[in-house]
Structures are given as C-alpha cells and as structure tokens.
Amino acid sequence: MPAAQPKPKVIIRHCDEYDPQRIETIVREAMEELGLRPHGRTLVKPNVVCAGEGFDHAFTRPEFVDGVLRALQGRDDGQMTELAVGERCGITIPTRYAFDQSGMNAMLKKHRKVKTYYFEEEVQVEIPYTHPSRLRDYVFTPEPVAKADFFVNCPKFKAHPWTTVTFGNKQYIGIQDDRHRLIDHDTKLEEKIADLQYIIQPQLLAIDAIIAGEGRMLTPIPKRLNLIILGNNQCAFDSVCCRIIGVNPFDVPHIRLAHERGFGPLALADIELSGDVTLDEAKERAKGFKVGLIRVEKYFEGTSITAYAGPPPKSEQTEYCWGGCPGAIEEAIEMLRVFDAETDKKLPRMHVVFGNYQGELDWHPGERVVFIGDCAEFKGKLGEELIEVDNLYRPRNTLDPHTVQGEDILDKVRKTRKLLKAAKGKPYLRLTGCPVSVAEQLMVLVAIGGLNDPMIDAAGVKNFLAWKSRMLLKRMTGQKYQQPGPTQRGAAAPVQSVGVTPAQ
Numbered sequence: 057m058p059a060a061q062p063k064p065k066v067i068i069r070h071c072d073e074y075d076p077q078r079i080e081t082i083v084r085e086a087m088e089e090l091g092l093r094p095h096g097r098t099l100v101k102p103n104v105v106c107a108g109e110g111f112d113h114a115f116t117r118p119e120f121v122d123g124v125l126r127a128l129q130g131r132d133d134g135q136m137t138e139l140a141v142g143e144r145c146g147i148t149i150p151t152r153y154a155f156d157q158s159g160m161n162a163m164l165k166k167h168r169k170v171k172t173y174y175f176e177e178e179v180q181v182e183i184p185y186t187h188p189s190r191l192r193d194y195v196f197t198p199e200p201v202a203k204a205d206f207f208v209n210c211p212k213f214k215a216h217p218w219t220t221v222t223f224g225n226k227q228y229i230g231i232q233d234d235r236h237r238l239i240d241h242d243t244k245l246e247e248k249i250a251d252l253q254y255i256i257q258p259q260l261l262a263i264d265a266i267i268a269g270e271g272r273m274l275t276p277i278p279k280r281l282n283l284i285i286l287g288n289n290q291c292a293f294d295s296v297c298c299r300i301i302g303v304n305p306f307d308v309p310h311i312r313l314a315h316e317r318g319f320g321p322l323a324l325a326d327i328e329l330s331g332d333v334t335l336d337e338a339k340e341r342a343k344g345f346k347v348g349l350i351r352v353e354k355y356f357e358g359t360s361i362t363a364y365a366g367p368p369p370k371s372e373q374t375e376y377c378w379g380g381c382p383g384a385i386e387e388a389i390e391m392l393r394v395f396d397a398e399t400d401k402k403l404p405r406m407h408v409v410f411g412n413y414q415g416e417l418d419w420h421p422g423e424r425v426v427f428i429g430d431c432a433e434f435k436g437k438l439g440e441e442l443i444e445v446d447n448l449y450r451p452r453n454t455l456d457p458h459t460v461q462g463e464d465i466l467d468k469v470r471k472t473r474k475l476l477k478a479a480k481g482k483p484y485l486r487l488t489g490c491p492v493s494v495a496e497q498l499m500v501l502v503a504i505g506g507l508n509d510p511m512i513d514a515a516g517v518k519n520f521l522a523w524k525s526r527m528l529l530k531r532m533t534g535q536k537y538q539q540p541g542p543t544q545r546g547a548a549a550p551v552q553s554v555g556v557t558p559a560q
C-alpha cells in the first residue's frame with residue numbers, strides 16, 4: 057500500500073511588529089518545520105495592489121518581504137539559482153510606481169542580488185488549460201511566474217468587495233498583466249481565480265496579518281491581528297485564514313472551487329495546525345472582522361447616489377455581477393472618501409445603473425444617470441425624454457487573450473474625458489467595458505462631483521514614462537508574447553514548470 061500523504065500544514069505565529077529580523081526568524085522556523093529549502097528560480101509574490109498616501113494598509117509591507125527574503129537566503133543550500141520579487145499592482149498604475157510608494161524598491165536596494173519583476177513589463181507566456189471546467193483554453197502569465205521553480209506567495213490579510221476575502225488563492229489576480237487580468241473579471245471572477253491555480257502552486261505561503269485590512273481592499277480599515285500565518289498548501293492555508301475571521305471557506309466560491317478541483321483540503325480534520333497561537337486565540341483577535349461583500353444598492357443607501365442593479369445577460373446565469381462593475385464603484389467611492397473628506401457632500405444626487413434594469417428610476421430634473429458596463433440595458437423615460445440604452449455585452453468566447461488590447465492610465469483619461477464631453481448637458485451617460493474598471497468609474501465621479509483626484513499623483517509621471525519606454529522597447533524587439541510551441545492550444549509548454557495538475 058502506498059504511504060499516506062502527510063496532511064498540509066498551517067502554522068499560526070504571533071508577531072506584533074514589522075521587524076524584518078523577527079519576521080525572518082518566524083519564516084525560517086516555518087520552512088524548517090515544513091522541510092522546505094528554496095531551489096532553482098525562486099519568486100516571491102507580495103500583494104502590492106496599490107500603495108502610497110491613503111493606501112497604507114492595502115499592501116504586504118516591505119519589512120515583511122524583507123524578512124521572507126532573508127529567511128529564503130538563510131535556507132538556501134546552494135540550490136537557489138535566482139531570488140526575485142514580482143507583482144502586477146492594480147487600477148492601471150505602473151507596478152514600479154506602487155513599488156516606489158510602498159517602500160518595496162527602497163527595501164530591495166538593500167538586497168542587491170534579488171531581482172525585481174514588474175510583471176506587466178515582462179514577456180507574457182501562454183499557458184494552456186485542459187481541465188474540464190475551464191473558462192477558456194489558454195491564458196497568459198508573465199514569464200517569471202511561468203518559470204518559477206519555488207514560488208512563495210505572500211498576500212496581505214484583507215477583506216475584498218468582489219470575493220469576500222483576498223488570501224492565497226485570490227492574490228493570483230496579480231499574476232496577470234492588465235489586459236489579461238480584466239478578461240473574465242466579471243460574473244466569472246471566482247471561476248477565473250480557481251482557473252489561475254493551474255498556472256502555478258506555491259511551495260510556501262506567508263501572509264502579512266500583523267495589521268490586517270477590513271471591509272475593502274484598496275483602502276481597508278486597519279485591524280491589528282499581530283499574526284503571521286504560514287503554510288505549504290494554498291487551500292488549507294485559505295481555509296484557516298477564513299476560519300480566523302469566522303467565514304466558512306466552503307462559502308467562498310473560488311476557494312471551494314480550487315478545493316473541488318483537487319488543490320487541497322478545506323476541512324480542518326485534513327489540515328495539521330501548529331504555531332504559538334491557537335486557532336481559537338487567532339479567532340479571538342479577529343472577532344468582528346468585517347468582510348466587504350455587499351450589493352451595490354444597499355451599499356449606497358443613505359448617500360446621494362442611488363444604485364440599481366439588474367441581472368447580467370442570461371448567458372451568465374446569475375442575478376448579480378459580483379466580480380465586475382458594481383464592486384468597482386464601491387472601491388472607487390471608498391478611495392475618493394480617503395482623498396476628499398467632502399466626497400459625499402460634493403457629489404450631487406445621481407443614479408448609477410448596472411445590468412438589465414427595467415424598473416423605475418427615482419429621477420428628478422437636473423440629476424445625472426450613469427449607466428455602467430457593457431451589459432447595462434434600459435428603456436424608459438427621464439422626464440419627457442425616452443431613453444434607450446442598448447446591451448453591448450459580448451460573449452466571453454469572443455475575447456481572445458492573444459488579441460485583447462490593454463488601456464493604460466492615459467488611454468483611460470482620454471476615453472473618460474471624451475465621454476464626459478459628449479454627455480455635456482445630457483441627463484445621462486454610459487460607460488462601456490466589461491468590466492468598467494475602478495479607475496474609470498473613479499474618474500467619472502471626480503468629474504461629476506468636482507472631487508480631489510487621487511489618480512493625478514497615482515499616475516506618477518516618472519514611473520509612467522519609464523514603464524512606457526520599457527514596453528515600447530519590448531514591442532520593438534518582439535517580446536510581447538511567448539507561446540508554448542508550434543501549436544498553441546493544448547500544446548505541451550516548453551517551460552518545465554508551466555501548468556499544475558492537482559492531486560485528485
């Protein structure tokens with residue numbers, strides 16, 4: 057009889073300061089306990105979705121990554137050929153800017169031998185999917201991810217408005233550049249995240265839960281948990297993180313799907329727990345932790361915005377789009393509130409409409425209506441004017457990851473300005489896209505309310521130009537994509553580590 061596989065392990069450790077030495081010790085001890093040593097191309101993936109003033113608790117802190125890098129170097133017995141940190145941040149801003157703002161680049165300067173990968177500036181490698189329930193046959197990921205031999209996933213412990221939480225599985229959204237990450241970032245977001253698990257699985261996970269983030273993901277409310285949680289299996293790890301905040305991991309679709317596809321256990325009986333903090337003690341510290349899953353109509357109750365959410369197209373087989381436009385406006389308004397304390401006062405009474413909404417709009421002359429998303433559909437009167445908003449939704453099988461076009465922050469500024477200009481004097485405007493990103497929705501709200509614009513600084517001219525010129529160079533040298541072989545779909549990938557087959 058084959059020997060029974062050891063249970064995946066999750067280690068819960070106390071840590072009450074961002075002291076790289078202390079963090080190094082905790083991570084090194086965990087690696088010893090898990091019997092792990094880095095080897096080959098070793099890649100650390102933090103969560104740096106956004107950073108800088110106002111985003112203080114959105115990202116894995118550089119001191120944390122510093123500690124992880126030291127521990128990896130300390131455990132290297134000569135098998136590690138490269139040590140790197142890589143990420144694609146969010147809301148269209150260049151990752152090099154987020155790394156500057158978070159202090160990650162300053163920290164990395166001390167680690168002269170550690171490479172930095174801004175994923176959107178790297179060659180994108182095609183990964184074929186062959187599992188039965190896949191959303192599509194192939195996706196793209198940056199080459200450093202595809203080639204990593206030892207992958208260290210270092211999320212930030214946070215709530216999330218689209219997916220309840222963002223722990224190990226969810227932070228894989230950052231292993232795609234913008235144009236690929238926004239594909240299926242809609243009603244199918246949870247399935248997309250579960251699909252991304254086939255690209256790579258981490259050998260080691262270490263989450264920054266020293267100061268966790270409640271309620272939302274870009275501007276979360278800080279909550280001190282004084283914890284570092286570590287593990288060697290993404291599902292087991294996410295399961296324990298969920299349980300710490302009182303969430304049933306089976307109720308979080310992307311975690312449940314990853315489990316059902318064989319990526320790891322969720323039941324506590326199948327997970328070995330250790331560390332100097334018990335699960336009950338950790339739960340006590342997290343008591344009252346707020347997750348961010350709230351429907352948009354409810355979210356805006358009591359504000360000057362009234363939201364209406366009709367169902368997405370029938371093909372999506374759902375009543376509400378949790379992974380797209382409605383969640384994006386919630387993140388946008390939270391960002392605006394951080395950057396302009398008068399946001400709610402300044403925004404005029406207005407209406408935002410998602411999906412196929414055919415009910416009444418509680419509209420009065422002088423108020424603005426914003427139809428958001430390709431699937432917005434409406435026929436009705438605003439005063440005397442008959443309004444017809446057509447459904448522009450394109451089925452997902454018409455989107456090809458090979459040809460999808462990305463939009464940088466300047467493209468989005470231009471697009472939004474043009475749109476606002478065209479809608480001048482009209483009672484309504486329509487934002488197209490599937491999804492309409494946080495950045496675009498934010499720009500429109502800034503214009504309508506005359507609000508302070510957080511994107512002005514966030515664009516970081518220096519970093520934007522550096523990113524632009526690097527991308528231009530890559531395009532000129534033909535480094536945009538790398539495909540897995542002469543035949544694309546279903547072909548064997550040339551890069552050894554590409555693709556994961558979970559144990560069933």
Ligand code: SF4
Nearest residue numbers: 377380429430431490
């Ligand atoms: S247009 Fe927006 S709301 Fe509609 S399906 Fe796409 S992401 Fe969801």
